[in-house]
Amino acid sequence: MTAGPATAAEALAGLARTRPPGWLAAPMPTDPVALLQRARQALAADHPDVNGKVSVIRARYTAGVLAVHQPEGSLVLKLHADAAAYAGETLAYALLAGVAPVARLYAEGEDSLSLLLEYLPAPAEWSRPHMATVLADCVAAVHTASLRLPEEAAEAMAAFSLSTLRKVPAPAWIYNPAAYDEVLAAHVDAYGPALVPLGHLDLKPEHLRRRSDGDVVLLDVESVRPDVTGLIDLITLPAVLRQAGHELSAARVLGLYLDATAARGAGWTAGSLKNALRAYAAATGLESLHGLDR
Template sequence: MNVAPAGPLDGAARTRPDGWLANPLSTDRSLAERQARTLLGRHHPGAPAPVRCLTARYRTAAFALGAPPRQLLKRHADEAAYLGETLAYEVLADEHVLPALHSTSDSSRTLVVDYLGDGVDLTDTDAFEELIHTVAVVHTASGRWNPAVAEAMSSWHVEIALSSSASDWISSPDDWHHLMQLMADAHGPDHVPLGHLDLKPDHVRRNSDGRLALIDAETLRPDLTGLPDLITLAYIAGPNDRLPPPRWIRHAYLRHVNELGAEWTDVALVNALTAFATATDLHSLHGAQS
């Protein structure tokens, strides 16, 4: 019997033990809503009312602001997740791939962004290709950064990763350095390998102007490359015959990422996917390399 994978990055993802979060948020929606009102008054006084709790989880909580909702308050319990999301807004500020950001508060680990209620039907091939283009925009963003952002992120250049030891969680340092070399060949030595978006069908929305946007960007990192996202796209499409096959997804990604300044070949991209899988103990590429 075939067992479905635990997730798109099964094997590469590291499961955290219970109790790892020192100060979890309340999962009681009424309490979470009362707390949100207090935080809004202190840290986001210009946000619209009323407040309605959408989700109350121990790591994050989300609240619709206004009736009808115009903005969204997002609260993080984990500092790393909050910093990851604020980083995403900083490094992708000119790319228009996230909801508009209105305000942030480091002390409360909260953000107020546009509320995007319109989902996207990814069974429409044009919409799925638009998602691929949006992902490619994220992956190539470092080539379009203004000098201040480029300087602030310079410690994440792939040329530095090539000359540094691989992180402890990497299973095969040789394969990881091979991957970094392939990244440098395709994007240049000063490329910052942004990737690891939390890609799910429900996280793909549309702005009021019709442009596609990605919500929940707290997982974005400047050191994991964009390959987890390409693998996740293949995973999303895999079990649904109404979605494009993984090979089509890889070829569409190749076209879009190269139009945005990269110089991948299909052979190099397949080699990079294989190196990523070996380096991280990824259980499956979900057909992305086929």
């Protein structure tokens, strides 16, 4: 088998869009001391009932992630530097809660652009042989989540359904609108016109965590969008699995995804999914499908 890319990001060569300099007006502090101060301010402003020792997990200019350690159980505090990213993540959790295996969202803070999330320090047990199937199942659950939304949520997201997306111009980042319409048409055939095509998970081995009861869930859904389709995640799956120590052929990965989505109502065939992948590459400028279309 031909060796594939080392990381999921490299798997998407040609698709990435570089943000212009200065796109973020007020970056999050990356100095841990300054981030801790920002966290204390956020807790006081929007989460006054949450107390405990705060420690930094990750400090990036786009978002800071911290743990709040409490006797009754720790929480994750996530601070966004960008209001749009905060709004997108809260929407993603609202859509996925109860219908996909993602971390629990406990509280939001609009003034501080903060989220209080489930604390999941235990990584997934990647040494177990069935983990490739588990990952495919988790991803498929997100991609098909809109098929299981409560009626009120489904009505609220109707503007992002496949039937609506096919009537409006393609997003600005699409190179080939005609090919993009082929992608959407393939999804209509597989799921029906009411699907909201959620996709663009930030997939990496460390973002799969294990609860104390053994359930495996996905972390970090801030990048999920209702207009990218799940094909972007399928393309990264072989690289993510390789990083986690599971060398699977492209055909095997495609088969796992077909099985996982079929179990949740999809009507893909191997042929229709491969055709959709080729159209997606043409629409987005993606350089390689890493054998998934063969």
